[in-house]
Amino acid sequence: MKINTDQLSEFNKKQNDSFENEIDYLKNKFAKKGISVANIIQKLADFQVAIPSWALGAGGTRFGRFSYGGEPASLEQKLDDIGILHALTKTAGAVSLHIPWDIPEDVNAIKDIAKSHHIVFDAMNSNTFQDQPDAKESYKFGSLNSMNEASREYAVAHNKEVIRIGEELGSKSLTVWLADGASFPGQLNFQNALQNTEKSLKEIYGSMPEDWKLFIEYKPYEPNFYSTTIQDWGTSFMLANACGDRAFTLVDLGHHLPNTNIEQIVATLMYKGKLGGFHFNDSKYGDDDLTVGSIKPYALFLIFNELVYGMENNPHNPYPAWMIDASHNIKDPLEDLLQSLEAILIAYAQALLVDQKALKQAQLNNDVTQCQEILQDAYRTDVRSLVKAARAKSGAAVNPMEAYRAFDVRKTLIEARGLKTVATGL
Secondary structure: OOOHHHHHHHHHHHHOOOOOHHHHHHHHHHOOOOOOOHHHHHHHHOOOOOEEEHHHOOOOEEOOOOOOOOOOOHHHHHHHHHHHHHHOOOOOOEEEEEOOOOOOHHHHHHHHHHOOOOOEOOEEEEEOOOOOOOOOOOOOOOOOOOOHHHHHHHHHHHHHHHHHHHHHOOOEEEEEEEOOOOOOOOOHHHHHEEEEEEEEHHHHHOOOOOOOOOEEEEOOOOOOOOOEEOOHHHHHHHHHHHHOOEEEEEEEEOOOOOOHHHHHHHHHHOOOOEHHHHHEEOOOOOOOOOOOOOOOOHHHHHHHHHHHHHHHOOOOOOOOEEEOOOOOOOOHHHHHHHHHHHHHHHHHHHHHHHOOOHHHHHOOOOOOHHHHHHHHHHOOOOOOOHHHHHHHHHHHOHHHHHHHHHHHHHHHHHHHOOOOOOOOOO
């Protein structure tokens, strides 16, 4: 299924959604603060978020999985689904592949399909957290950190193969997330595990093309519940420094203990030039992988405030790679992704409205009350008209969710693929 520009133009005309008055109000309000609404609209229009290849089907938990009709049963169909998201929003112009779940059988054909949807290939993702049916070595007790040299070599070889596939597709980065750790005290030697991980990552880093980046994720717990070898941003940062200038820390919103000050982590990494990527989701208790902005929208805004500041003031930090990493357990996966894209743009727009000059002055004056007022003035501003204006400028649907339902996308996908299909990798 493809949604063309004529369909979107006709849909927008029928919406009768006049947001120009709201835009004029915001222009007048923020012009007095030296903030250009027109520039913000352009930044929103330019903003692109990668969709991971594993996010197009229904997720699940260890208790079960409830399939959603019309799921993509191949990489080709996944790209078609991302094409729908990108047509509706003009914000989902990249895909992040997970190997071996989505190994292209015909690289040129996959590149052609992606090109037809105006999609590029973002970071490649390796998988050393589960054994594949034909695996020659096991990751049960670790991969890059394993006490078993053969398992480490097998994991390193897999990452090198992922890089090779990525080169063929035009990707420029590799994301490494490790489940390596221990569930019980005494199970492994912490120092040996960290030493093995560093050595393995250095070998992977050394095999990358000169124009590639390595993103190192971290996570405090799960699937191991006593320790995780790369358990926090500091360990990731240390390993990235050990690898080299093109290795960076990747921040996943779900990979933190409750009430962690993620915005401070973001600020620190950007100050040091080591924030490479960002995975968006939301959580209530742990790594819940919920729809972005569904639980902690103010926290998301505060994080974006630091991201915006860092992008303006830390030129030595590369432009971050953005990706949604959520699990759509009970929602239509495409609707969930549309909601996440909306929440990301809203938080970004709110952060762009922060009066940074006034905030800096209030900070210099130790005016704590005014600092809070400045942040919350931006956060409490209804910026949905700015997001709509950016979409109209890009030729997207002004109201993507309404368009998705008006075009009966899920019904069409079910008719084409069936009710019992299961997305690969899930």
